[in-house]
Amino acid sequence: MSAILKLENLTKYYATQKAVDDISFSIEKGSIFGLLGPNGAGKTTLLRMITGIFYPDSGHIQFDGQAFNPSEDIIKIGYMPEERGLYKKMKIGEQALYLAQLKGLSKYEAMEKIKFWFKRLEMESWWNKKVEDLSKGMSQKLQFVTTVLHEPKLIILDEPFSGLDPLNANLIKDEIFGLAQRGSTVIFSTHRMEQVEEICDHIVLVNLGKKVLDGSVQNIKQQFKQNKFSISLSTTSIELFSEAFTVDEIKGNELIVKINEGYKSNDVLSYFLNNNYTIESFKEILPSLNEIFISLVESTHATTRAFQNI
Amino acid sequence: MNKISLIIQREYLSRVMNKRFLLTTLLMPILIVGFFAGATFLSISGKDEHKIAVIDNNGFFKGNLQDTKDIHFEFPENVDTTNYLQKGYTDIIIIPKFDGITKTNYIIRSKKRISIGTEDKISDRIDAAIEDKLLQDAGINRNELDSIRSKSRFAELKSLEEGNGESAKESNAALSYGIGFGSGMLIYITMFIYGAMVMRGVMEEKTNRIAEVMISSVKPFQLMLGKIIGIGAVGLTQFFMWIILIFGLIAASQLFIPQDVLQQVNSLQQYNGQIPSGGNMAQAGEAAQKIYKLQHTMSTANWPVIIGCFIFYFLGGYLFYSSLFAAVGSVVNEDPQDAQSLMLPITMPIIFSFIIMTNAVQDPSTSIATWASIIPFSSPMVMMARIAYGVPGTVPYWQLAASMISLIVGFLLTTLLSAKIYRTGILMYGKKVSWKELGKWAFRKS
Numbered sequence: 001m002s003a004i005l006k007l008e009n010l011t012k013y014y015a016t017q018k019a020v021d022d023i024s025f026s027i028e029k030g031s032i033f034g035l036l037g038p039n040g041a042g043k044t045t046l047l048r049m050i051t052g053i054f055y056p057d058s059g060h061i062q063f064d065g066q067a068f069n070p071s072e073d074i075i076k077i078g079y080m081p082e083e084r085g086l087y088k089k090m091k092i093g094e095q096a097l098y099l100a101q102l103k104g105l106s107k108y109e110a111m112e113k114i115k116f117w118f119k120r121l122e123m124e125s126w127w128n129k130k131v132e133d134l135s136k137g138m139s140q141k142l143q144f145v146t147t148v149l150h151e152p153k154l155i156i157l158d159e160p161f162s163g164l165d166p167l168n169a170n171l172i173k174d175e176i177f178g179l180a181q182r183g184s185t186v187i188f189s190t191h192r193m194e195q196v197e198e199i200c201d202h203i204v205l206v207n208l209g210k211k212v213l214d215g216s217v218q219n220i221k222q223q224f225k226q227n228k229f230s231i232s233l234s235t236t237s238i239e240l241f242s243e244a245f246t247v248d249e250i251k252g253n254e255l256i257v258k259i260n261e262g263y264k265s266n267d268v269l270s271y272f273l274n275n276n277y278t279i280e281s282f283k284e285i286l287p288s289l290n291e292i293f294i295s296l297v298e299s300t301h302a303t304t305r306a307f308q309n310i
Numbered sequence: 311m312n313k314i315s316l317i318i319q320r321e322y323l324s325r326v327m328n329k330r331f332l333l334t335t336l337l338m339p340i341l342i343v344g345f346f347a348g349a350t351f352l353s354i355s356g357k358d359e360h361k362i363a364v365i366d367n368n369g370f371f372k373g374n375l376q377d378t379k380d381i382h383f384e385f386p387e388n389v390d391t392t393n394y395l396q397k398g399y400t401d402i403i404i405i406p407k408f409d410g411i412t413k414t415n416y417i418i419r420s421k422k423r424i425s426i427g428t429e430d431k432i433s434d435r436i437d438a439a440i441e442d443k444l445l446q447d448a449g450i451n452r453n454e455l456d457s458i459r460s461k462s463r464f465a466e467l468k469s470l471e472e473g474n475g476e477s478a479k480e481s482n483a484a485l486s487y488g489i490g491f492g493s494g495m496l497i498y499i500t501m502f503i504y505g506a507m508v509m510r511g512v513m514e515e516k517t518n519r520i521a522e523v524m525i526s527s528v529k530p531f532q533l534m535l536g537k538i539i540g541i542g543a544v545g546l547t548q549f550f551m552w553i554i555l556i557f558g559l560i561a562a563s564q565l566f567i568p569q570d571v572l573q574q575v576n577s578l579q580q581y582n583g584q585i586p587s588g589g590n591m592a593q594a595g596e597a598a599q600k601i602y603k604l605q606h607t608m609s610t611a612n613w614p615v616i617i618g619c620f621i622f623y624f625l626g627g628y629l630f631y632s633s634l635f636a637a638v639g640s641v642v643n644e645d646p647q648d649a650q651s652l653m654l655p656i657t658m659p660i661i662f663s664f665i666i667m668t669n670a671v672q673d674p675s676t677s678i679a680t681w682a683s684i685i686p687f688s689s690p691m692v693m694m695a696r697i698a699y700g701v702p703g704t705v706p707y708w709q710l711a712a713s714m715i716s717l718i719v720g721f722l723l724t725t726l727l728s729a730k731i732y733r734t735g736i737l738m739y740g741k742k743v744s745w746k747e748l749g750k751w752a753f754r755k756s
Contacts, residue, residue, distance in 0.1 A: 051526045053737070071529075079526035083739060085519030090324065101316055102527040143523075 002065065004029045004154055004185045005050065010059035012045050019045040021209035022059075027187065027202070032180050034200035034217075035189040036289075038297050042209040043189050044082065047156055050187070051079045064153065075104040078152035082159050082189075084143055086131045093127035096146050103150040110149070117145045121171065136163045144172055148179060155179060156187045161195065173199065193290040203289075207297055221286040224295075227259040228285040229268060234278035242271045256285065313528045314536045321511070321540025326547060335551050360428060362418075363389045363399040367407045374439040378431055391419055403432070408440075482610045489611060490671040490698035493620050494691040498664045501627055501690070504545045505635040505656070509649065511537050512639030512736070521736045530733040534640075535725070538632050542625060549624070567601070574598035575605070612700065619697050622714065627690025629721040631656060637728035640735035641743050648742065663688030671695040674704050684713045686720030727752045 003026040012020040020042045027033045037043045048054040050061065052070025061068035064076070086095055093114065100110035118124045121141060131139055140163050148155055157176070161169045176199065180186055188200060196203060197217060205213035213220060229245075232254045240247055240255075244267040249256040259268060265284070272279055325331055360381045364371060375383040386397065394402040401420040408414055418424070418432065445452055469483070512534075515521045524533055564572070575598045634656050642649045666688055670679035674696040683693040683705070693713050696705050734751045735743065 048737075053522070053525050074527065077526070079523075081519075081522040081526065083519045083522050085523070087324075087514075087520060088518055098316065098320055099523070099527065102313055102524070146523075 002029055003027060003062070004064055005187075006062040007050075008060045008062070010046070010049060010056050010061065012042075012049060012054060013057050018209050020049070020056075023206065023209075023211045024059075025204050025211065025214055027185060029185055030180055030183055031201045032176065032186045032188060032199055034196040034203035035187055035206065036191075036193075036196060036203055036213075036293065037206035038191075041206045043206055044158070046206065047079070047081075047158060047187070047189065050154075051077055051156060075150065076153045077156065078103075078147040078150065078154070079156045080143055080147040080158060080160060084158075086139060086143065086146075088132040089130060091127070092123075092129050092131060092134070092142060095131065096142070096149065099146045100149045103152075105150050113149050113151075114145075117149060121145060121175075137165055137168055140164055141168060141172070144175070148175070148184075152184065154185050154187065156189070158189045159191070160188070161190070161192070193288065193293055197289050205293065205296065207300060212296055213292075217289070220289070220292065224287050224292045225284070226287065229257055229259065229265060229282065230285055231255045231257060231268070231272065231282050232280040233272070234280060242268070244268055244271055253280075314532050314539075317528065317533060317536025318540040318543070321537050322543050325507075325541070325544045331544070331548075335548050336555070339552055339555055360400050360424070361398065362401045362403055362432070363394050363397070365390070365402065365404045367405060370443050371405065371436075371439055374442055375435055376438070378435070381428065381431060381435075383435070394419075395421060403436075405436075410444075482607050485607055485611055486698040486700070487671055488698075489616060490674070490695035491668070493616070493694040493698065494664070494667040494671065497620075497624055497627055497690050497694060498660065498667070500545055500624065501631055501660055502657075504541055504628055505631050507541050507544075508538055508632045509635040509639035509653075511541065512636050512732070513642055513649070516640065516642070516736055517644055525737065530736060531729045533736075534633070534636050534729055534732050538629065538636060538725075541632070542628055545624070545628065546621075567597075571598045571601070575601050578602040579605070611698070615701055616697060619701075619710075620694060623690040623694050623717070626686075626714070626717040626721060630686055630690070630717065630724055631660065633721070633725040633728035637731040637735065640732040641738075641748065643739065643742070659687045663691045667691040667695045671698070674699045680709065684709060684716055686717045689713045689717050730754060 006026040008024050010020055010023045011018065023042075023046065035043055035046070045054065049056050052068070052074050063069075063073050090098070096114045096118075097107070097110050100113065101107060105113065115124075118126070123141065123145070126134070126138075126142070131142070134142065140160075144157075144160065147157070155176075160172060160176075164172065176186055176188075188196070190196060200217060202216050203213065203220065204211055215223070228248065235253065243260065244263040245257040245259050247255055247257050257268060259265065265282075269279070269282060362381065362383050364375065364383050364385050366372065366385065371383075372385045377383060384399070386399075389397055389399065389402065391402055391404070401418055401424065403416060403418045405416040406414055416436070418429075424432075442452060445455065515524065515533075521533075528536075578598060579602065635653075638649060638652045638656065641652060663682065666678065666682045670676070670682065670692050673679065679692060679696060682688040683696050693705070693710070697710075699705070701707070701710060730753075731748055731751045
């Protein structure tokens with residue numbers, strides 16, 4: 001698989017700080033990519049460079065195998081920014097048509113696509129309504145449609161689920177999967193780690209303008225695992241001692257143990273088997289992305305960065 | 311290019327295809343005319359009736375003071391300042407004995423304060439009575455004097471200005487004043503209306519958070535330019551609708567002029583204002599003469615130049631200032647008070663130009679008027695005030711050219727600077743921007 005987007009040593013300075021500091025990564029075609037980071041980490045600046053809104057101070061962007069040319073490639077990108085909105089006084093159908101035409105579709109093409117998407121997401125009756133009559137969730141849905149309408153190769157969604165009820169969130173999530181299957185690449189930026197675990201194939205964590213993590217969700221979890229296992233036994237209150245592990249926590253008949261250096265999970269199992277305990281379940285505890293995120297970001301005081309000078 | 315035209319279309323249609331636009335365009339002239347007509351009507355027809363007791367110590371006003379519709383003079387006995395109200399009079403005039411040489415005052419006391427109009431009427435009547443008396447004393451008959459006066463009006467002042475080698479042209483100072491002031495005023499008002507419209511449009515895009523969505527499809531410069539051109543087109547549309555409306559009203563008003571008067575006007579035109587002697591149209595009526603005079607006066611102005619220049623300076627001035635308004639709109643956050651303080655450096659030169667314009671329209675050749683008509687900050691208004699006095703008589707061609715070129719260069723510059731501020735400002739949320747930062751944005755490279 002070739003990369004749709006490749007960033008090389010991307011750097012962007014603001015007056016007082018480096019917003020993006022030497023970031024490189026690449027995104028596979030057809031994948032769902034998660035861009036994570038605390039507030040003010042430089043995600044939005046990064047996305048704005050990818051969408052051609054900002055020019056990087058140094059570094060290169062490759063789009064679909066060639067150097068990124070904003071004025072041409074911009075129509076192959078659909079961007080739903082975090083700060084998003086629509087013209088309140090405009091009719092919804094006209095608004096979708098306008099935005100689609102600005103993305104380079106002819107009026108006829110745009111009409112066809114709008115009809116297709118409106119039908120698909122059950123929005124046909126909205127055509128002559130105005131945006132100011134829509135609820136927040138409804139306008140979010142409309143925003144999503146206008147972002148993907150022109151079938152971009154690269155779809156960038158910044159916090160796409162904020163303000164959506166679970167039902168609509170699922171609807172949009174299914175559409176995102178569908179778009180990826182049909183060959184679009186999705187960049188997904190959010191703070192909600194459970195969504196990332198569910199959706200993304202590959203993630204990059206950015207903090208203080210630098211890349212902190214890069215890899216598939218599974219690999220990263222393996223990388224940060226602490227060799228903890230949870231064991232459920234049929235009996236409670238037991239005396240335990242083994243060189244193979246230390247007990248972290250006891251909750252009724254469930255134990256959480258940490259395997260010591262040089263031992264394996266089988267050593268733990270054999271200890272319980274040898275002592276005639278009945279094991280009901282045994283499984284490895286992998287850290288959640290949320291825990292990894294917090295442990296990596298917390299110590300850096302990233303949230304106060306905005307007020308520091310360098 | 312295609313994207314800009316899409317943006318222009320949206321900006322234009324969303325404003326023009328609007329009941330409010332049609333309503334304001336139609337109502338505005340009617341409202342203005344109605345306002346002036348109403349004000350004039352109210353000031354003329356002061357409904358207050360006056361019944362005035364005159365105490366005359368000279369003895370000749372009785373029978374010589376003429377009543378008007380609302381003012382009645384009476385000469386009762388036994389009325390003085392203490393009891394005129396009880397006797398049913400609204401005012402009392404006390405005229406001391408005149409000796410005909412020293413200046414004297416006569417006094418009017420009233421129940422309530424009298425209006426200027428009424429005051430003028432009363433003093434007119436008294437002056438007329440005194441005049442009659444003096445004429446009588448000198449043995450002159452009033453009717454004879456009137457007929458001599460009207461006969462003496464055979465000579466009329468006609469002012470000519472030197473044309474460019476050709477024959478001198480007729481000019482009319484009052485008309486030039488009217489055109490100059492009117493067009494300057496119109497540019498002043500529209501600069502504010504449409505400039506503010508651009509600013510509000512940009513602020514709307516920013517507060518609705520659509521700016522970034524748009525910027526991911528089009529360049530910020532395209533978005534700004536599309537808005538400015540679109541709203542400028544709205545302004546032009548409004549002007550053309552007003553012009554059509556005015557011509558329509560003029561044409562309609564001619565329907566109310568009787569046929570024979572129109573014929574007389576036509577014959578006056580044929581004979582260049584001279585009443586043809588003999589023939590069956592010997593006597594052109596007073597109405598026809600007035601209409602002819604009005605038409606003739608209007609024809610002394612160089613309308614093609616004035617209208618052409620007006621459109622140029624309206625557009626130039628609009629482009630010059632509207633991009634600045636757009637820059638302000640892009641910097642403002644939700645707080646409209648920020649907009650007020652940021653607008654000040656834009657509104658000050660506009661108001662200042664207006665003041666210069668009001669002077670230039672009275673005296674179009676002063677050096678301050680000349681310079682202000684070339685500098686692009688003030689040229690749209692001030693040049694229009696001067697152009698009405700004639701090109702190339704009052705405004706030489708080189709000045710007009712210098713003014714036009716500097717206005718074009720000026721708006722290119724302001725658009726360029728504004729675009730840079732706009733590009734940064736439109737994506738900036740929650741932060742109050744200082745003047746220093748604005749300067750940095752405006753002059754930053756790339």
